Amino acid sequence: MNTRTAHWIHLALATSLAGTAAAATPTPPHSRAMADILAASPASDWRELDPDNTLYMDLPTGRVVIEMAPLYSPAHVANIKILAHEHYFDGLAIIRSQDNYVAQWGDPSEDVEGAVARPLGSAKPTLPAEFTVPISPKMPFTKLPDGDLYAPEVGFSNGFPVGRDRKAGQAWLTHCYGAVGVGRGDDPGSGNGASLYAITGHAPRHLDRNIAVVGRVVQGMELLSTLPRGTGPLGFYEKPEQQLPITSVKLASDVPAEQRTRLQVLRTDSATFAAVAEARRNRHDDWYVAPAGHIELCNVPIPVRAAPTK
Amino acid sequence: MNTRTAHWIHLALATSLAGTAAAATPTPPHSRAMADILAASPASDWRELDPDNTLYMDLPTGRVVIEMAPLYSPAHVANIKILAHEHYFDGLAIIRSQDNYVAQWGDPSEDVEGAVARPLGSAKPTLPAEFTVPISPKMPFTKLPDGDLYAPEVGFSNGFPVGRDRKAGQAWLTHCYGAVGVGRGDDPGSGNGASLYAITGHAPRHLDRNIAVVGRVVQGMELLSTLPRGTGPLGFYEKPEQQLPITSVKLASDVPAEQRTRLQVLRTDSATFAAVAEARRNRHDDWYVAPAGHIELCNVPIPVRAAPTK
Numbered sequence: 001m002n003t004r005t006a007h008w009i010h011l012a013l014a015t016s017l018a019g020t021a022a023a024a025t026p027t028p029p030h031s032r033a034m035a036d037i038l039a040a041s042p043a044s045d046w047r048e049l050d051p052d053n054t055l056y057m058d059l060p061t062g063r064v065v066i067e068m069a070p071l072y073s074p075a076h077v078a079n080i081k082i083l084a085h086e087h088y089f090d091g092l093a094i095i096r097s098q099d100n101y102v103a104q105w106g107d108p109s110e111d112v113e114g115a116v117a118r119p120l121g122s123a124k125p126t127l128p129a130e131f132t133v134p135i136s137p138k139m140p141f142t143k144l145p146d147g148d149l150y151a152p153e154v155g156f157s158n159g160f161p162v163g164r165d166r167k168a169g170q171a172w173l174t175h176c177y178g179a180v181g182v183g184r185g186d187d188p189g190s191g192n193g194a195s196l197y198a199i200t201g202h203a204p205r206h207l208d209r210n211i212a213v214v215g216r217v218v219q220g221m222e223l224l225s226t227l228p229r230g231t232g233p234l235g236f237y238e239k240p241e242q243q244l245p246i247t248s249v250k251l252a253s254d255v256p257a258e259q260r261t262r263l264q265v266l267r268t269d270s271a272t273f274a275a276v277a278e279a280r281r282n283r284h285d286d287w288y289v290a291p292a293g294h295i296e297l298c299n300v301p302i303p304v305r306a307a308p309t310k
Numbered sequence: 311m312n313t314r315t316a317h318w319i320h321l322a323l324a325t326s327l328a329g330t331a332a333a334a335t336p337t338p339p340h341s342r343a344m345a346d347i348l349a350a351s352p353a354s355d356w357r358e359l360d361p362d363n364t365l366y367m368d369l370p371t372g373r374v375v376i377e378m379a380p381l382y383s384p385a386h387v388a389n390i391k392i393l394a395h396e397h398y399f400d401g402l403a404i405i406r407s408q409d410n411y412v413a414q415w416g417d418p419s420e421d422v423e424g425a426v427a428r429p430l431g432s433a434k435p436t437l438p439a440e441f442t443v444p445i446s447p448k449m450p451f452t453k454l455p456d457g458d459l460y461a462p463e464v465g466f467s468n469g470f471p472v473g474r475d476r477k478a479g480q481a482w483l484t485h486c487y488g489a490v491g492v493g494r495g496d497d498p499g500s501g502n503g504a505s506l507y508a509i510t511g512h513a514p515r516h517l518d519r520n521i522a523v524v525g526r527v528v529q530g531m532e533l534l535s536t537l538p539r540g541t542g543p544l545g546f547y548e549k550p551e552q553q554l555p556i557t558s559v560k561l562a563s564d565v566p567a568e569q570r571t572r573l574q575v576l577r578t579d580s581a582t583f584a585a586v587a588e589a590r591r592n593r594h595d596d597w598y599v600a601p602a603g604h605i606e607l608c609n610v611p612i613p614v615r616a617a618p619t620k
Binding site for chain 1 (some may be wrong): 409486609
């Protein structure tokens with residue numbers, strides 16, 4: 001029955017998958033407008049992921065692809081690359097899934113009294129607190145004109161949602177859905193990249209400037225967001241058998257070219273990206289009666305697609 | 311090892327479970343400050359759910375408890391109560407799970423060409439568009455002073471996050487995590503409550519004022535948020551066997567008292583709630599180096615707890 005079938009379809013047109021792609025079909029079009037805009041985009045508005053800054057976390061359920069942002073957390077990204085290169089994460093586990101917040105992974109033995117933690121190898125045991133970094137001329141910045149509650153200004157830089165404080169001369173990656181960060185203790189310099197988390201719920205933007213964000217999940221987010229929630233305090237799994245083992249975490253450049261997941265991200269300084277944001281800011285399909293007129297940073301999708309075969 | 315164990319613990323202190331409770335332990339304390347505030351709260355700052363405006367959606371995996379807000383969508387809530395009372399939803403299914411967006415449930419036959427839809431019984435087939443309602447003196451409103459990108463003002467009303475436009479004299483429920491709304495077609499008056507959705511990702515606030523929100527999930531949200539994502543367009547399940555059957559949806563007042571899930575919600579006009587919001591706006595535990603100073607509507611938790619046994 002057409003009108004009632006329309007219930008399903010039309011709620012759906014209003015989707016807000018904030019730029020993370022489903023495994024099967026990276027960045028499916030979420031509205032007629034966005035589909036049209038992406039279909040009309042020139043190839044030059046897309047960039048391929050840099051294998052040297054891309055992580056593959058292979059789980060029994062599939063692959064999570066993480067793009068890292070070395071401009072924003074250089075020491076942390078460098079350490080994580082060492083850890084991945086030396087197979088630190090292989091055989092470790094996802095140890096925590098807290099509803100509307102995070103999935104977290106690392107060495108389960110660190111939560112067990114008396115257990116021996118896996119050695120960090122060549123990686124550093126602690127790192128400087130890269131919660132913000134100095135604004136650099138090397139950092140592109142496409143400002144979002146809509147304002148923000150958490151930062152003096154926000155926008156996009158090389159495909160990442162960022163905040164900036166020009167007075168203080170600082171920039172930082174924000175905690176939108178899919179953001180990947182580095183767990184730490186009370187000491188701001190206690191993180192090292194061996195314990196990582198991904199945001200699986202409404203953006204906890206109060207974490208911005210308090211912890212090092214290293215990148216974002218660009219594919220496979222649903223493998224983390226659908227994990228059973230841990231029933232222990234803070235969403236930790238109470239039993240080892242509830243944890244999901246990590247098959248491996250590899251740097252894409254350590255993987256043979258033919259085994260890589262070739263993805264392209266829409267350039268966030270392109271006209272196509274500006275059109276996407278505008279289409280989401282003011283939706284003009286027949287379903288909407290009241291276009292919002294504004295869009296919040298974490299609601300702007302950063303489209304990802306499979307790299308076209310040559 | 312203490313310092314490294316602290317990685318897990320301290321990221322966790324920063325949680326932002328926006329007021330929806332896990333099944334086992336409604337509103338676990340998410341920070342020392344919040345735990346202290348709630349522990350010190352007087353009993354009078356809590357109210358029990360009204361069984362006549364509470365839905366139990368029983369799934370094979372557990373119970374989802376939905377508090378409805380009849381002040382904000384009276385015709386839709388009334389229709390849903392009729393549907394539940396007449397067992398309309400029993401044996402229907404969750405038909406859609408789209409990552410970082412919604413879970414949706416209703417009659418699967420509506421998506422099948424030529425299938426006969428379940429009759430709506432005494433419920434109305436269409437309803438007026440209650441996307442906003444006139445501000446009424448009966449509506450309490452505790453303003454959030456932090457501002458908002460989507461509404462002239464936002465705050466809390468009887469335990470619900472709401473937006474208001476005083477110039478237009480309108481108020482509406484917002485699409486924070488856990489919000490429950492009514493699917494509709496292009497015609498704004500085409501919804502009837504037989505197709506419902508819950509927000510399972512970052513708040514799609516652009517839906518505000520475009521669709522009728524009827525309430526929010528106060529317990530069991532994780533049963534919806536962890537559903538496998540549908541691999542069809544827009545997160546629809548492609549095969550009937552992928553859908554999760556709904557055992558029943560009942561109005562709590564139709565359930566014998568001893569089978570009810572007795573929950574209390576913190577009064578959003580209480581001093582305790584104001585203290586919770588402030589504790590989240592500016593976090594002062596040792597972990598934080600940069601308290602945000604502001605908080606966004608959907609990041610303010612609305613605490614829920616099991617009703618104390620008398």
